[in-house]
Amino acid sequence: MTFSSYLDDSKVMASVATPAALTQAGRPLRALVRGTGSIGARHLRVLRSLGVEQLFAWPVRPASSAPAARAADYPASVQVVQGYPDEPLDLVIIATDTNRHVADALEALEHSPTSILLEKPVAPSAEDARILLDHPRANTITVSAPLRFHQGLALTADVLPRLGRVTSAQVVSQSWLPSWRPGRDFRSSYSARKDDGGVLRDLVHDIDYPAMLLGAPASLKATLGHGILGIEAEEAADVLWGDAPCVHLRLDYVTPVKTRSIRIATEQGAIGWDAVRNEVTLDWPASGAEPGSAGSVRAAFPADADVDVVLARQSLAVLERAGTVPSRAMDIFSPAGLAEGLLAVAICDAARLASATGGTEKVLW
Structure with a gap:
């Protein structure tokens, strides 16, 4: 050579298809995004584009759940909640401020979603987050690192x-x-x-x-x-x-x-x-x-320039890693x-x- x-x-030179709408036999996929600022709203839009049918948004500030406030940020079909729903969740995304990440992740772990995607950085310091590493379900947490999906x-x-x-x-x-x-x-x-x-x-x-x-x-x-x-x-x-x-x-x-x-x-x-x-x-x-x-x-x-495409790759990789969806389309990436x-x-x-x-x-x- x-x-x-x-x-x-x-093998990476082959084109990577834009993630398509997801389906799962038996019931619709369910996801919750904690925090509805700019990155949380983007996650909601991306998940909707992937075909996640049941989407829940849990704002940190209740005022942001007002219809006028949310209309331009994420799909109207998203259900705004003030706590975890009773339905089992395939994915929880933590998109709150850094100083809340550990507490919000611990709360998510108590509700046993199949996967958790935690926005970066994990915490203000490594010591703050050590409790997460010791949790028995720590392996269900993926840390958001979009550059890994370029x-x-x-x-x-x-x-x-x-x-x-x-x-x-x-x-x-x-x-x-x-x-x-x-x-x-x-x-x-x-x-x-x-x-x-x-x-x-x-x-x-x-x-x-x-x-x-x-x-x-x-x-x-x-x-x-x-x-x-x-x-x-x-x-x-x-x-x-x-x-x-x-x-x-x-x-x-x-x-x-x-x-x-x-x-x-x-x-x-x-x-x-x-x-x-x-x-x-x-x-x-x-x-x-x-x-x-x-x-x-x-x-x-050129597709790497599209932030939504990159985040869709990441979300799909998390769901694939957990076995929630059967495809292996994102195998070239490393969450x-x-x-x-x-x-x-x-x-x-x-x-x-x-x-x-x-x-x-x-x-x-």
Whole structure:
């Protein structure tokens, strides 16, 4: 095999169909979404598009259940409730504020749904969430990690082991916090709060997927940035982990031009995934596996740009994993289990501590 054929040889290069409406013999699928803010409302719309017939929405604030408030946010067929229904549930999605996640997940576990999808991050700190890991039904929890359901990342994960030893990696995730929620003062959002906001928690996806691809760090160094936006929480983070390979993460929301990517160098060449352009690039040197040549090959995945498609893939993968639906259409993707979600939070914890001490800190979870 030549280096340039690695992409074509990957099973992930086959197109991934947009998840279709789900059916289940015997009764309709039932799901409840706890929290009806922007992400909760999006989950409801996505589940409805998948054909989940019985959808329940449980707002945190009762006022948001008013018909006028909900009409533009999620389907009118959604039943608004103020508690768990008596019917058995196939899926519960926890889409509340971070500081409520553990309590809301514990409450969901008491009602024994087949699956729970917990929005990121799992909790403000790993210690806060340890009680979930010890729960006898902890294996029913999946942590929301939509980047794992980009076909570009799946391709990167599939090809990387064939490219020889990894020598270094650079992860970049930059955006502009004031543009995240148009019409709302970013300084009053949870992102601005020191105890449950900040760029490490907000961009925990960009900590999760490098750990998935390259392995989790045992320790790390970090420097956190403040002072541009005038918020309590950190606005930027530079995190360095590992010796071989050395992984550098630059996370911030003080950059108006959005960037989200990883570039991994190996002994044979380099592979990069750009989650803004939705493409994967393989580069190789003249002295590499094809003597006398140097070049680059790209693969584009435009469907990855559709947030609803990506969330539909995730929801379907959770239902497939539990055996709720019989298909295996999402097998190329790797959902994040509770332990992986907690690991990402523990990396955030270690980064904050390392920045405060100026030293190297262990990742404890």
